[in-house]
Amino acid sequence: MVKAPERSVRRAALVYTADHVQFDGQTYPSNGEGNFGIVAPRQRAWGATADRMEIGASVVQRISVRAGQGTLVPGTRQAELLTLGLVEEGSLELSREGGTSFTASAGDVFLYRTTERYDVVWNEDVVLLTAGVPLDVIDEFGMDHGVVDGPVGAETGLLEPTLRFLGAAADLDEGVTALDAYFVEKLIQEMFGALLLTSRGLRDAVERDAPGLYDRAVALITARRAECDLTPERIAGELNVSLRHLQREFSRHSTSVAATLRRLRVEQAIHLLADPRYDVLAVPDIAFHSGFASPQLLRRALAAHGWGSPLDIRSKRRKHAGLAT
8 A cells, every 4th residue: 555645734823023033833033043134124103914935945925014214134043045936916016235126015025035134115015925935046047146136027928827826826725745745836936937948038148158958958958848849949938039949049050959859758757656655646647747758658758768667667676675675
């Protein structure tokens, strides 16, 4: 009998005041001790509350902030997260010394990093939806860490579905299994990366400093390989280039867009089959979560890359695990 994975989702409450922070009912001084950021307000009456959902290494929060001024200060054990913020109500001004400075009103979206200090003015009471992913996740998308805070343009079609999904993730049931949490977190990270790559302002900054078209295409494929309807044509469209141009770029690396997509999907399938936590997934589920439209397509792709059937891969893994013990 397969053992169900343990839970990896945690809901917590944060309450900020002028001189302390309450985290899950425990009080901390406002000196940065803890794995959450603090706020150094400039008036005693200031306060904020956050409903925090930790999903693996990612964090989704809904935050209510009273009008005022303050400085966002990283905690001593603050995880290095790149955070997307949606202003649901109110407006704020945010600035980083020597860097980004902007105003965000209701409906605006922006990025910030938890390990940086930001001066903030909450012009009125503000409600925010935020989602943070580990900063090293963006390495998979070929993006430079120095160009990923500031406003996110609304011109990308991925913005609305990403925000809807993040809103749903904020209300996730704490009782979900580690398997469910794994896929929710993967979706958060993949949608996050795709949003960065397709946001015009961020993309323009990336194109000045980051790797070329091939590397960005591979990063996008890696992030979204689990989507069964991801095709070379869609990849070219997401990168705003013609398919012919993209194919030429891949041919310079002695491969094709389709072959790369298939290879990365096989790698995803092998990852799931090689991890005993995902033995709860049947072969059709493995195919689906790896981007293959059917188990037959998964088996053919595995065979083409020199692997056995999904059942063979799992059987060999269990045999080796038995020998190791």
